[in-house]
Amino acid sequence: MRNVLPQQRLLLELIVQSGDIAVPSEDNGTVLYRTLKECESAGWLNVKPFGAGFNKASVTDLGRVASQETAL
Numbered sequence: 921m922r923n924v925l926p927q928q929r930l931l932l933e934l935i936v937q938s939g940d941i942a943v944p945s946e947d948n949g950t951v952l953y954r955t956l957k958e959c960e961s962a963g964w965l966n967v968k969p970f971g972a973g974f975n976k977a978s979v980t981d982l983g984r985v986a987s988q989e990t991a992l
Contacts, residue, residue, distance in 0.1 A: 922962060924986050927955050932964055932987035935979045942974040943967065959983065 924932070931952070935941055947953050956977060959965040964983030970976040979987070 924989055925958075927951060928959050928962075928964070929987055931955050931959060932979055932983050935965070935977060936984060936987055940976050940978045942970055943977045945969065945973050945975045962986070 943956055944950075944953055956965065956967065960967050962982075964980055964986050966978045966980055967975045968978075
């Protein structure tokens with residue numbers, strides 16, 4: 921498994937603890953959006969359309985494992 925960056929781990933832990941969250945559906949130039957896309961491409965998040973300019977982000981089983989890995 922690839923290394924989990926600190927901002928990726930933070931996002932994964934947030935979603936694991938809070939459940940699904942609404943996230944922007946379009947690139948708004950933020951670190952949050954970029955991190956969402958990185959986590960989605962790694963298979964750690966599922967991002968599905970929600971409506972009104974937002975998507976729903978959910979952590980996958982692989983993402984739960986990644987969020988608990990010890991940083992090297």
